[in-house]
Amino acid sequence: MKNxxxxxxxxxxxxTKIEAEDSFSGNIESKRFCPPSNSSTCQYVPFYVVSDSxxxxxxxxxxxxxxxxxxxxxxxxxxxxxxxxxxxxxxPIKLSQFFPKLMFYxxxxxxxxxxxxxxxxxLTSLENLELKDNEIVEIAPGTFDDLYQLRSLNLFNxxxxxxxxxxxxxxxxxxxxxxxxxxxxxxxxxxFENQQELKELSIWSCGLLAIDENLFKxxxxxxxxxxxYNEFWxxxxxxxxxxxxxxxxxxxxxxxxxxxxxxxxxxxxLEKISxxxxxxxxxxSKTFDGLKKLIIIDLGWNKCIDKRYGSWDKDxxxxxxxxxxxxxxxxxxxx
Ligand SMILES: *[C@@H]1O[C@H](CO)[C@@H](O)[C@H](O)[C@H]1NC(C)=O
Ligand SMILES: *[C@@H]1O[C@H](CO)[C@@H](O)[C@H](O)[C@H]1NC(C)=O
Numbered sequence: 001m002k003n004x005x006x007x008x009x010x011x012x013x014x015x016t017k018i019e020a021e022d023s024f025s026g027n028i029e030s031k032r033f034c035p036p037s038n039s040s041t042c043q044y045v046p047f048y049v050v051s052d053s054x055x056x057x058x059x060x061x062x063x064x065x066x067x068x069x070x071x072x073x074x075x076x077x078x079x080x081x082x083x084x085x086x087x088x089x090x091x092p093i094k095l096s097q098f099f100p101k102l103m104f105y106x107x108x109x110x111x112x113x114x115x116x117x118x119x120x121x122x123l124t125s126l127e128n129l130e131l132k133d134n135e136i137v138e139i140a141p142g143t144f145d146d147l148y149q150l151r152s153l154n155l156f157n158x159x160x161x162x163x164x165x166x167x168x169x170x171x172x173x174x175x176x177x178x179x180x181x182x183x184x185x186x187x188x189x190x191x192f193e194n195q196q197e198l199k200e201l202s203i204w205s206c207g208l209l210a211i212d213e214n215l216f217k218x219x220x221x222x223x224x225x226x227x228x229y230n231e232f233w234x235x236x237x238x239x240x241x242x243x244x245x246x247x248x249x250x251x252x253x254x255x256x257x258x259x260x261x262x263x264x265x266x267x268x269x270l271e272k273i274s275x276x277x278x279x280x281x282x283x284x285s286k287t288f289d290g291l292k293k294l295i296i297i298d299l300g301w302n303k304c305i306d307k308r309y310g311s312w313d314k315d316x317x318x319x320x321x322x323x324x325x326x327x328x329x330x331x332x333x334x335x
Contacts, residue, residue, distance in 0.1 A: 022061045024092070026050040026078075033074055035103055036127050036151035036175060047074035048099060055087040059114065066098045074104035084135065085110045096122030103149075106130045116140040125149055132156035132178070139163070145170050156202075157181040165190050178202040180226070189214040198222050204250075205229040217242040229253045233279070241266045252276035252298070261286045274298040 029049050034042035048066065054077070075095065079085040088110040095102070102123050112134035120126070126147050136158040144150065150171045156178045163179065165188035172194045180202045189212040192198065198219050204226045213236035216222070222243050233255040240246070246267050252274045261284035264270060271293050281303040288294055 021055075022058055023053070023055050024050070024061075024063050024065055025054060026066070028069070028072065031074060031076075033104055037149070037173070045073040046071050047076055047104070048072050050075070050077045052079045052081070052085065052087075056092060057087070057089050059090045059093075059116070061090060061092050062094055063092045063098060068098050068100075070099075070101050072099045073101060074106070075099060075102055076104075076106040077108075077110050079109055083109075084133070087111070089113050091115060091119040093118040094121065095119070096124075101125050104128045107134065109133045112136055114138040114140070115143055117142045117145060120144060121146055123147060128152045130154045131158070134158050136160060139167060141166060144168065147171055148173070150174055152176045154178045155182065160184055163187060163191055168192065169194055172196065174198055176200040180204040180206065182206050185209045185231075187212070187215055191215065193218055195219060196221065200224045200226075202226040203230070208232055211235060211239055213238045216240065220244045222246050224248045226250050227254070228274075231255060233257055235259065235263060237262055240264060243267055245269050247271045247293075248273075250274045251278065254278050256280055257303075258282050259287060261289075264288065264291060267291065268293070270294050272296040272298075275302065277301040279303055 026049055028046050030044045031047040032042060033045045033047070046069070077085070077088060079088075089112065091107065091112060100122060103125050105123070105126055105128070108130055112131065114137060115131070117140060120143060124146055127149050129147070129150060129152070132154045133156065136155065137160065139160065141164040144167060148170055151173055153171070153174060153176070157180070160179070160182040161184060163184060168174065168191065174195050175197060176199060177195070181204070184206045185208060187203070187208065192201070192215065196218050199221060201219065201222060201224070205228070208227070208230040210232050216225070216239060220242055223245055225243065225246055225248070228250050231254065234257065237260040240249070240263060244266060247269055248271065249267070253276070256275065256278040257280060259275075259280065264273070264287065268291065270291050272295065276298045277300070279302065280299070283299070288297065
């Protein structure tokens with residue numbers, strides 16, 4: 001009887017263990033894919049779709065049940081439940097041993113907590129990486145080092161507190177970066193140093209308290225910059241100087257009190273600027289001088305103008321320029 005109980009206990013323990021173990025399954029499906037590097041070459045390609053019975057709760061999980069297939073171009077986690085998938089907390093390691101030619105890696109609405117280099121090692125063809133709506137707190141330095149072809153990186157809505165200054169050093173072909181909805185209060189000056197091809201940068205709702213004057217220095221192809229819903233109250237005079245091609249800058253819902261009149265001097269291609277809902281109380285009419293392409297300025301919901309810091313004449317600005325839409329309540333003088 002005693003022996004039977006021991007055997008039963010062992011059986012129960014090992015059965016529980018089996019249930020807690022990680023597991024992986026999925027299928028190859030044909031899906032339409034347009035590589036970000038050339039969207040005119042859309043085609044149906046084999047995607048590996050990970051099923052929602054998959055469970056990965058160890059950060060060293062290695063797939064054992066897939067076959068090596070160089071034709072597979074996409075890898076995607078599927079989850080049909082509400083909220084985030086509670087079963088997938090980490091990505092598999094050494095994926096490139098199975099799918100060395102992956103171009104597209106999509107892991108949205110999972111419960112991913114952290115990522116590291118061994119998750120992406122060898123994925124030298126990867127162009128599009130989507131990790132939005134996860135719970136990533138940490139990205140280890142070097143994680144993206146092998147992703148030389150990466151064009152689009154989406155880390156929207158995670159729990160990042162920090163981006164390593166050299167995280168993107170090898171991703172020199174990036175066209176689009178989205179790190180919005182994280183809790184990064186500070187970005188090191190060289191974070192985007194090698195992103196000279198970048199066209200779109202979204203850093204909204206990140207709790208940014210300040211922006212280093214060199215952060216955007218090399219982004220001379222950037223067209224759209226989204227800095228909405230942050231916490232900064234001033235901007236260095238030279239912060240936008242490198243943005244020779246920028247068309248839209250959205251600075252709405254920050255705490256900006258004052259803008260130097262030279263701040264947009266180098267942004268000759270600027271078409272739309274939003275400073276909606278800040279705390280501006282001083283603006284010189286010269287702030288938008290020479291911006292011949294500017295058509296929309298949104299200065300709505302700011303403070304009254306304190307003329308001690310420069311004169312502001314809305315009608316003069318409108319009569320001199322091509323601006324066809326200007327919202328402002330800066331025509332009130334401070335009492
Ligand atoms: C995109 O692909 C098409 C068809 O293969 C090719 O003709 C074109 O030159 C490519 N464009 C770029 C920017 O690589
Ligand atoms: C800037 O952001 C605000 C708030 O999200 C939005 O309402 C506005 O349309 C944006 N402005 C431009 C010019 O994109």
